Amino acid sequence: MFEISSKILDYFGISSDFSVIVVVLVFFVYGLFALTFASLFAGITSWYERRIAGRMQSRIGPNRVGYQGFWQWLADGLKCWFKEDIIPKDTDSVLFRIAPYFVFTGVLSTFVVIPFSPTIVGSDMNVGLVYIIAITALVVAGILMAGWASNSKWTLLGGIRSAAQMISYEIPVALSLIVVIIPAGTLSLQKIIQMQGGAPYNWFIFHNPGTFAAFFIYFTSALAEGNRTPFDLPEAESELVAGYNTEYSGMRFLFFLFAEWMNLYVIGAIATAVFLGGWRIPGIAYEVQAASLWLQFVGFIIFLIKALLLVNVIIWLRWTLPRLRIDQLMIMCYKYLIPLSVIMILLSVFFTVIYYSLPFLSLAVRIVLFILSLIVAGYFGYRVYFNIKYFPDKTYLRWMI
Amino acid sequence: MNISEVHTEVKKFFPEKISDVIASGPLSFFYFEPEIIKELFLVLRDKIGMEFKHLSYIAAVDNKECFELVYCLYSYRWGNVIHLKTRLSRENPIIKSISDLFVAAEWHEREAYDLMGIIFEEHPDLRRIMMPDDFEGHPLRKDFKEKDNYHGIPTSREKILGKF
C-alpha cells in the first residue's frame, strides 16, 4: 500500500506536509476493502456451504431467499443483528462482551499480509509468515475468554479444549511453513509468490518431496487450528452442546461464525500463496504482471479460484468425516505431524542444497511430483464417478434444485 | 430344562420352602419363601445344568392381600425361561436384594421400590427411579390415591363441559 500511496502523492503533487493524511486515508480505504471482502466471503461461504451440504446429504438446503437462496446469508445476518444481545447473569461481563471481537480481529488481522495481486496487499512485511502465526494467537485468547467468562462448565471445557488444540497445532503449521521458507529464503508472502512460476510444476508444492508433504501437513494442521471438522472438538455439538459459544446470542454469536468462515479463506489463501503459486499467471513474467492493471486483476481471479478450491475441499471434509477424540487429536499432533514436519525440513534442506549443483534434478523432481499428483487427482475423479454411477438416485445431481 | 425339571432339581435343596408348580393360564411358575431368595438364586445361577444367568425382569404385583414379586430368568446356555414368584406381606414388604448376583436386578429393584414400595435389604443404591425424590406414595399400588396437588400444582382439572 505504501507504493500506491506514493504514486498518488506523485500524481497529485501533494506536498510532504499532507502526505501522512493521504497515506492514512489510503490505508483506511484498503482496510475497508479487506473488511468488506472478508465479510462478503464469510457470508457467501455460509450460504455456499449449506448448499453443498444439502447436495451431499440428499436434501435441498436453503433455496427460498432470492435466486437459489443466495440472499440467505444476508437474511440470517439481519436476523442475528435484530436479536437480543443476551448476557447471562453471573458472567464476567467485560470479558464476555470483548471475546468475540478478539476472535474476529485475530482472523481479520491476517488480511494485512494476505496478498490479492502483485501490488494490492496491505503491507508486504518481510516477516509476513511470522506475523500470521503470531496474530492468530489472538483467536486462542478470545476463545479462552469466551469459554471462561460464560461461567458455564460446557463452555469452559470447550474453551480449554480449544486452547490446547490451537496452541498445539500452531507448531506443525509453523514447521510446515518453514519447509517452504528454506528454498524460498524469505518470509515475505509476496516474495515467496514471486519466486514461484505460473505453471503448476513451478509451484513450491512440487519443489521437492519435503514441500510436497509439507503442504498436506499444513492443510491438516490448519484445519485443526481453525477448529474445522474432523477437528472441531471445541464446538463438538454432540458432546459439549456448542462449546465455547454456548451462551452467546445475536450479533456476538455471529462474530464467532464470521471468524470461522473468514478463517476458511485465510487457510486457503496462505496455502495458495505459499505452496500453489499465488497470483502468478503461467507464461507471464513478474515484472510484466506487476506493471499491468489488467494482468493484476487476472492474477487476483486466479488467486481467488485456487483459494476457493481449497475452501471447497474443506467443506467436503466437514460433511464427510466424523470427529476425532481429544487424546487422538493430541497424539496425531505430537507423535506424527511434528516429527514428520521436522523430517520434511531436513529433506527440504537436502534437496535445496543438491539443486545448486544439479539443476536438472530440480526439473525432474518437479515433473515427477506433478505427474504423481495428477494420478491422485485422477483416482479421486474416478471415485466420484463410481459413487455417482453406483447409486440409482440421481435427483440431487441436477445443476440447480 | 423346563419349569417342572427345575422345580424337582431345586426342591432337593429347599424341600420345605418351595411350593408346587402352578399353572395359571399359559404361564407356569412356583412360589418360594422370601428368606431363601439369595441361596435359591445362587443355585439357579451357578448350578451346572440350569445356569439361569440372565435376569430378565422383576415385576411387583399388588395382590390386594399381599405383594407378589415375579422373577423371570433366562438360561442362554440351555435356551429356556422360567418364572418364579414370592409373596410379601402388605404391612412389611421387605426382601433381600439380589443385585450382587445379577447386576440387572439393581434397577428393577429400584423400580419395584419406587412404584410398589417394596424394600430391598442390602441394596447398594435404593432410591426412587421414575418418580421425583419428594414424591409421596407408591403409584402402582391398587390403593394409591393421587394427591390433590403436587407442590401447589393441582393434579386434577376443572370440568369445563359441565358448566354449559
Next chain:
Amino acid sequence: MTLEERLNLVKRENEILLNMGPQHPSTHGVIRFIVRADGEIMVEALPVVGYLHRGIEKLAEQTPYTGFIPYTDRVDYLAAMFANHAYVMGVEKLLGIEVPKRAEYLRVIACELNRIASHLIALGSMAMDIGAFTPFLHGIRERELINDITEMLCGARLTYNYMRVGGVSKDIDDRIIKKINDFLDRFLPGFIDEFNRLITNNEILVKRCVNIATVSADEAINFGLVGPNLRASGVKWDLRKNMPYSVYPELKFEVPVGEGFRGEVGDSYDRFVVRVKEMEESARILKQAVSQLPEGEILAKVPKRIKPPKGEVYSAVESARGELGYYIISDGTENPYRVKIRTGSFSAMKAIHIKSQGCFIADLVVLIASMDIVAPEIDR
C-alpha cells in the same frame, strides 16, 4: 436417599459435576446424566431417568384390552410395531386364539420394515454423535421410504396401532408390495454398500469406537443386555431363532454376532456392525416374506368385548432393541389386572452407568449411542 445425598456420598476433590441433559444434543430424548469428571476423564456418569415416565403400566390397569394397543406404540416410538406385536401376542395366548397365516406374515413384514427403520436411526445418530452428519441424513432418506410404506399399510408413519388381537387391521395390496420390492432393490446392495463406504469403514469412526466400552459375554448376560447389544458381545441369542414365534421358523435368516471386527469382541464398533448386518438380514426376511405371502383372512374371529379367562402370560418378541416382553395378569375382567413391560433400554442404561467409569466424556456419547437408548422405553 435422594439424588443429592447420593452425589454427596461419593464426592471427591477436584471433580467437576457436569449436568448432561435432559436437554442435550446427544442424549437421544430426555435422558439425564450427572457426569463426575476429572478433566476430560469421567469418574462416573450417573443416569437420572424418569423424565418421560407416563405410567403406562398404571394406565393399562384402567384400559380395556383392545384400548391399550395404541398405548403400546408409545413405549418405543422408533419401533412401535414390536410393542404392538408383543402385546397382542400375549392377549392371544391368554384367549387361546389362532391367528391366520396371512396376518402372521403381515405382522412379520411390518416388524421387519420397522426394524430396518429403527436401526437406520440408531446407526445414523451414532455417526452423528461422533460428528458425521451426512450418514444420519442418508439413513433418514431411506427411512422416509419405509415410512411411506407403513403409511400406505396402516395409515400412520410413527405410532402405527397396526396389530389387532387376532390379526392385523388392514390388508396389503399389490401397490404396497411393489413399493416394498422397489425399496428392497434399492436398499440391499446399493444403500448398505454406500453406507459402509461412507461411515462403517471410515477410519476415524473405527478409531473412535474400537475397544470403547467393551462388554464381555458374561457381563452382557449379567447386565441384562438384550438384542443387538447382547449379540455384539458374542452371545448367539435371538428370540426369533431360539424361542420362535409367529412365522419366523418358515423364514431363512442368519443371526449376526459380534466377532471383534476391528478390536475386542463386544466393543462399540461391534455393536455398530451387528446392527448393519441385522438390517441386511431383515431385508432378506422381507424378500422371503413378501414372496411367500399366503392368501386368506387377516383377522381371526374374536369376540367384540375381550374378556380373557383368569391367568398370566409372558410374551416376548425380538424388537429392534432386543427382547420386548409383556407380562400380563388377567383377573377375568375387561381390563388387565397388571401389565409389566420388559424393555431393552432399561437394562442398557444400567450397563452404561457401569461402563462409563473411566472413559472420556467424548466416549460417553459413543457409548450411549452404541447401546441404542430410547428414552420412553426406559421410563414407560
